[in-house]
Amino acid sequence: MTITPERILEAFKQKGLRVTGPRRTLACLLVETVGSDFTIEELWDMVLKRDPAIGRATVFRAVEILQELQLLDRVEFSNGSHRFRFCHEAGQHHHHATCSSCGKVIEVPTCLSAEQLATVSRVANFTVEGHRLEFFGRCANCRV
Amino acid sequence: MTITPERILEAFKQKGLRVTGPRRTLACLLVETVGSDFTIEELWDMVLKRDPAIGRATVFRAVEILQELQLLDRVEFSNGSHRFRFCHEAGQHHHHATCSSCGKVIEVPTCLSAEQLATVSRVANFTVEGHRLEFFGRCANCRV
DNA sequence: ATGGTTGCAAACTTTTTGCACTTCG
DNA sequence: CGAAGTGCAAAAAGTTTGCAACCAT
Secondary structure: OOOOHHHHHHHHHHOOOOOOHHHHHHHHHHHHHOOOEEOHHHHHHHHHHHOOOOOHHHHHHHHHHHHHOOOOEEEEOOOOOEEEEOOOOOOOOOEEEEEOOOOOEEEEOOOOOHHHHHHHHHHHOEEEEEEEEEEEEEEHHHOO | OOOOHHHHHHHHHHOOOOOOHHHHHHHHHHHHHOOOEEOHHHHHHHHHHHOOOOOHHHHHHHHHHHHHOOOOEEEEOOOOOEEEEOOOOOOOOOEEEEEOOOOOEEEEOOOOOHHHHHHHHHHHOEEEEEEEEEEEEEEHHHOO
16 A cells, blocks of 8 residues: 555545645645645655745745544654654654654654553543654664 | 742752852742643743843743753643743642642543553553653532 | 635744853862 | 852744735535
8 A cells, every 4th residue: 555646635624624736736746745844844845846836834834734534643852843744654653762863763653552441541631642752762773 | 748949949959050049039930820720921920020120031041940940840732832831740640630620630540551651661661751741621629 | 715724034932052250169 | 259140131943923815625
């Protein structure tokens, strides 16, 4: 199940959103970025190379939508900064390990168990609807 | 073990940092905020009421240090925003559940097991040095 | 046609920086 | 005294907004 621009555009349609030129351009670009991460500024720069007429706001707006569609992941780093990433596992629940030395991002399937989530609900008297989990450390290359 | 301004200032000293007027003011203020959360702007406003001479940059710099000292927690919300919080559990490892309706923050002790962390290390070929875990959902008051 | 979408530019929010002055130790 | 810390103001990042024109459907 490789991700294609069509899949992304289909997701827009199913949300009742239109398929437009800028969105098409973005979809094509994003599938090529799989496995790498970027800031919105960097994404905009990439977009400009394909269509210099696209505005920055359009990119910000598209990123917001793609996050809601769960297609684009926001990756948090230990220093509090964040980058975006169109993951191999796009659409699948997963988390990220980020190297505090080189910034490498690794997709990891590890997650909390149902029991652990139930425990949170109980002790916090809280309905858990979602969570975010990030691992920080050092990748194989940056190990000492 | 109640937290006191002295404890905070002591932590500064042990890091080789000086105890200054602004830091004293901040320490006193922070122990009174335990259990509530704030933005840096809000913190600065509170600081100004005690000493109108303190600059914004000083507050930003102090917040950065207090985070490194693990005394001040940065709480992330589901919408991507964040606030700071001087927790009851200051210094103890814990996480947060935030209500996406009213913004309430609940401190929770639930965490990953050693096995789960070991699994991440193994599958990602990655030395895990830290992690961040946030729960999103609805608190008792905002439940439908 | 018609309402969602876009580009632009300006406004905004949040955080950082350089530097002369101050203050702790 | 000397280095760390501070206040200020300006600048840098990062993001949002209003609106007239545009274009999918």
